[in-house]
Amino acid sequence: MSERVNRQAVPLHEHERLRPMRMRLWWIAISPTVWAIHFLASYITAAIWCEKMMAGNLRPLQFSVAIYTAIALPAIGWVGWASYRNFRRGDPPVPYDFDDPTDRTHFLGFTAFLLSVLSVVATLFTALVFVLIGSCD
């Protein structure tokens, strides 16, 4: 019991100060958020283009989405890569189910990595629509 007491007695602010950004909960939400922004930007651009502009010519629309994708994919890729390094560091055994800070970091890294992979796939799905469909109608 005494060991537990000692570990718990570390003041909160000590941990807060030492903790890198990557250990925050919202780290895992970044990649899907980038997907969401890319998705909304593509949808809104397409909606406005098809309603307001020359609906026949899709080149500028496709070009815009290509730019969005060129921004989104590296962003997700960077989060995924950083997360990958995070969960591979020290190579602890899965499933990261113990109560210590390294396991928590590995878990968040692992989950963020998986979510980045999913976000890459979903972003490519969106971008592919603009490659495969050549008109508004």
Add this chain to the structure above:
Amino acid sequence: MNDPRAKRLLKAWETPKGWRYWSAVNNSEVGLWYTLTAFAFFLFGGVLALIMRVQLALPDNHWLTPDQYNQIFTMHGSVMMFLFAVPILEAISIMLLPEMLGSRDLPFPRLSAYGYWCFLIGGVFVCASLFFGVGPRGGWFMYPPMTTEYQEGIGPDIWLLGLSFIEIASIAAAVELIVGVLKCRPPGMRLNLIPLYAWYILVVAVMILFAFPPLIAGDLLMELERAMDWPFFDVERGGDPMLWQHLFWIFGHPEVYIVFLPSIALVAMIIPTFARTPMAGYGWIVLAAVGTGFLSFGLWVHHMFTTGLPGISIGIFSAASQAVAIPTGVQIFCFIATLLVGRVQRKVCLKFVLAGLATFIIGGLTGVMVAIAPFDYQAHDTYFIVGHLHYVLIGGTIFPIVAGFYYYYPFVTGKRLSERLGNIAFWLMLIGFNVAFFPMHLAGLTGMPRRVHTFPGGMGFELPNLISSIGAFGLGAGFVVLLWDVFRPKGNHPYVPRNVWNAGTLEWSGQVPDHPWGIRSIPIIETRYPLWEQENLMAEIDAGQFYLADAEEGRRETLVTSAVDAELIQCLRVPGPSFLPFWAAVFTGGVFIFSTYHWWMLAGCCSVLSFATIVTWMWTGTAEIPEKETKPVGLGQSLPLYVSGPAAVGWWAMFITMLGDMTAFISLVFGYFFYWTVHEDFPPAHWNGEPVVGAGSLWPLVSVGLGAVAWFAVVMARRWNHNDFILGFYASSSLAVAAALASGVALVWGPYSNGMDPTVHVYSSTTGVLVLWSFVHLILGATMLLYCMARRLFGKMDAEHDADIVNVTLAWHFLLLTVAITGSVLALFPWVA
């Protein structure tokens, strides 16, 4: 129980007796009422379904009139979605979550109680309309212009106001659950250790926060159109019914996952127990939960494939609809893997889980079919869709919830449900369900449309419909068996042994019969399945060897910990029994119900009473200054009793509430820009020969300036309060109140001085609704400041204990954003457009 500490703890958490029982706010009582009420609505919705199946059993049947049938199918959908599917998940979570997290209660018990009473009152009001023949008839999606121009009576108003009222209760529950999962975990339970149920609930509660506000915004627009003739959906005056469809489905598609994920969360608790092994792929399941939560917001247009949207937009949503199958599949593979590696026990409970998964997979596959737009064009509005959605909802939601009933019944009552009756119920339900709903796919492919009160003979619809009706009664019979088993008297049945299923998670640590304190002492958690993996844990909990084993001051207390690592932050005093939430809900209900009938005087009285009750509740029950700064909580640890700022639960609740509020506001702004995309000329100078005017440019910008002054004064008030510069605090607060009111007046003055008539054109009405929204928020912001000044004046707030003004400042950051967006859109966008 000879321990005097235990006696004091029990006294503090005692359930009120006699008629005062109904003043209980503890999660176990409120959760139970909530569950039973939601279940009662489920049975009501089920009876409506059977009535429809009787009507559709034979061709050219005139047992029901078309009008009755329309009311019944509308209520069936609305009841099942709004009064059963969402509330039951909140109910079960309110009941279970604190126990899973080793917490004494959720952080805001009175908010849960308020949510429950709102739900009960609103639900009874909406359902009762059916018995007076005035029920809503527009389908559970209430599409205008059907519901704005072509339907007489108050049915749509009952739907809009009654359900908006319940949606507010849902958002209250979401706030409670998010803060509960993030801040009320036992020490040591880091993010990688929390029960999967809590992960799912966290994701779902966040989804509620972003999904429900667009619907509330839509409800507001439609009610303004119905009550005040503001033409949001009236094409003749520039409106567009498509906006409703967007807002409804931005809510409606995430809603499907909002009801599915919590049920899957139950599955994620049940499977490891009956497979006798930890869940395989914990991280993968978290991926699935979070990934589904996000992707589900990119699907809404797949309900609108046949509305004439550009093909490329349809393509985007079709692609996202395929993508969401990935995380959904991942979690199902994890479940199957766990069952494969474990030693599975054959229990009724697990059978329901397996039936649920199999059924859901079939529904998921037909879902992938209808996500492909060309197929959807064929299947749209046919019985194929009815078959698909029931496979998803009954497989993904109902069967897992029934499994949850079997699994958690001993947790609630200390008794077990019968395996023998359970097997009968299981086979009746499984066979009945498939017989009822599989033929609907065939009827739909043959061409039978949905939402028709009868069908002609000779078109091949007779046989599938007759089979469906027979199957529906089989399914119903299964529920009757379950109902009998749940409610039959079990006085002479023995109590089950403690942790009857030999589960690994903390909610099973309770004694049988259990005490109302939630847990004897709050343990330190070091593993995912503490009852399996931490030796002697139960004995040490029972012996009161962990935290908060005592209630020296006779107060209800629980621990607040940090969001990621669950490090101790605070000993939170939670409020005890009170009738205030009940009365607050009654009066709030009065506002909505009387407004339905346009009895404005009574609605006004109710809003005053509701306001007074809520202020009394906050004044007496929140941010109380404790008699001492810290108290020992056990294990040599001392914790503060009062915390303000981002470490405090109240700050989180305010932040989350304001995020929801902001989402509703953004939905209104989306409406403004939506009308711009659909019009060649927006804002138009003239419409039907009448001039169309908006707010102009000057006064909205003045309003933004005054709003910024008010915001700055609020920030200064917080700082001066903290520095104990009392005069500065009062002066700055007063300035903020004055500037807020002036900002509101300036905002209204713009359109008023221009002679704007919101009923002329949708541009004016959209301007009107943004002004109205911001004006009401500024008044609220001013009221909050007056409340803080009163708190300081009466010594309930001081320099150290400043949670009130800190939280109000947080709200004001969002208010400033609201006013700034409103003012700049109204003033500047017409120039850009």
